[in-house]
Amino acid sequence: MLRIKDLHVSVEGKSILKGVTLEVRPGKIYALMGPNGSGKSTLAQALMGHPRYTLERGMVKVGKRDLTRLTPDDRAKLGLFLAFQYPLEVPGVDLLNMLRTAYQSVHGHLPVQGFVETLKAEMEKLGIPFEFATRSINEGFSGGEKKRHEILQMAILEPEMAILDETDSGLDIDALKTVAKGINKLIGPNLGILLITHYQRMLNYIKPDFVHVLVDGKIVQSGGDKLALKLEELGYDWTVEKTETLSVEK
Numbered sequence: 001m002l003r004i005k006d007l008h009v010s011v012e013g014k015s016i017l018k019g020v021t022l023e024v025r026p027g028k029i030y031a032l033m034g035p036n037g038s039g040k041s042t043l044a045q046a047l048m049g050h051p052r053y054t055l056e057r058g059m060v061k062v063g064k065r066d067l068t069r070l071t072p073d074d075r076a077k078l079g080l081f082l083a084f085q086y087p088l089e090v091p092g093v094d095l096l097n098m099l100r101t102a103y104q105s106v107h108g109h110l111p112v113q114g115f116v117e118t119l120k121a122e123m124e125k126l127g128i129p130f131e132f133a134t135r136s137i138n139e140g141f142s143g144g145e146k147k148r149h150e151i152l153q154m155a156i157l158e159p160e161m162a163i164l165d166e167t168d169s170g171l172d173i174d175a176l177k178t179v180a181k182g183i184n185k186l187i188g189p190n191l192g193i194l195l196i197t198h199y200q201r202m203l204n205y206i207k208p209d210f211v212h213v214l215v216d217g218k219i220v221q222s223g224g225d226k227l228a229l230k231l232e233e234l235g236y237d238w239t240v241e242k243t244e245t246l247s248v249e250k
Helices: 040-048 072-077 095-107 112-125 130-134 143-157 173-186 226-234 237-249
Strands: 002-011 014-024 029-033 053-062 080-083 090-094 161-165 192-197 210-215 218-223
Touching (some): 002 040, 014 029, 014 040, 014 053, 014 192, 014 218, 029 040, 029 226, 040 053, 040 080, 040 161, 040 192, 072 080, 072 095, 080 143, 090 095, 095 143, 112 143, 210 226, 218 226
Parallel strands (some): 029 192, 029 210, 161 192
Antiparallel strands (some): 002 014, 002 053
């Protein structure tokens, strides 16, 4: 289980997260929604240990392990995975060798032929031609292709906790359905997912168990999947107005 308690994070001296508390349990899907600039991607990057993001205070643990003391690669080996909102191009490094190296770093040795067969099977599920395995990572790829490659990496690495940072960003409806189908195939009792998104549309294909709303660095509302529908109808201003009303009543 990933546990986050009273997390405060700043970027270049500016406070972004202002006391985030949540948990991600195995076998459950948690949607984190919020407007632009609310701190969603900051949370994702901070959880993976990006050096630009400074932990001011708070706790982040996977099981009994304190994540804040671990390097990004140690966090990955512990079972944490991040699918980027804007996947980077890596010229000169092909997908097959990167994935095999990453797999062996996390899970141990696997013969080349066995790995290639596994990779082919997972690429076929996501509708990715195997020829892409020998191309440089994301170089010349469309937005939809890049996002499918992120899900492919998740399928190969088999993490215990996956943070999907706006995986629906930049996808047309067909690419969205393909990516969502790939994610749904990976859902199981041993995988917890934190699904970060602006919109309800992703949640039409991936049903969350819980929905949290992040506004100005704080979680202002939590609920079930119907909360996402209400946000679609009323917008994010509604959550702030409701929170302010409750504060006055108290």
